[in-house]
Amino acid sequence: MPGRPYTHIHLLDVEDAAPANGFGEHWEARVARTALAAEQTGVTHFRLRPGMRSPFTHRHVEAEEVYVILGGSGRVKLDDEIADVRPLDAIRVAPRAARAFEAGPDGLEWLAFGAHHGADGEPVDDPWTG
Numbered sequence: 001m002p003g004r005p006y007t008h009i010h011l012l013d014v015e016d017a018a019p020a021n022g023f024g025e026h027w028e029a030r031v032a033r034t035a036l037a038a039e040q041t042g043v044t045h046f047r048l049r050p051g052m053r054s055p056f057t058h059r060h061v062e063a064e065e066v067y068v069i070l071g072g073s074g075r076v077k078l079d080d081e082i083a084d085v086r087p088l089d090a091i092r093v094a095p096r097a098a099r100a101f102e103a104g105p106d107g108l109e110w111l112a113f114g115a116h117h118g119a120d121g122e123p124v125d126d127p128w129t130g
Helices: none
Strands: 027-031 041-048 057-060 065-078 081-085 090-093 099-115 121-124
Touching: 081 099
Parallel strands: none
Antiparallel strands: 027 041, 041 099, 057 099, 057 121, 065 081, 065 090, 065 099
């Protein structure tokens, strides 16, 4: 078998995709699927700046996602419901459900995990983030 059957990276070594996409003032977004050489799953590390909301609301056509809060505090908006979040909260979001985050005064840090379904994300018109 060529190569190792695993990949070990440090998430902070993954390039922050937010500035190149015009979202650097809102958050850091380290999309690690390629760096991990993952074929069927993905993970992204987010750091939302204090008092900021996600720069957009989005949903997926097929992808179920799980978010795990690592640090800080804030809120998550899932469709029309808003809930407080804190470290070690885990939130499963079904496909088609709209989602966005808001950071508290210390910011909000989380991981997003899910099966890879190439380009099935779509923006949602939402005045909460708009």
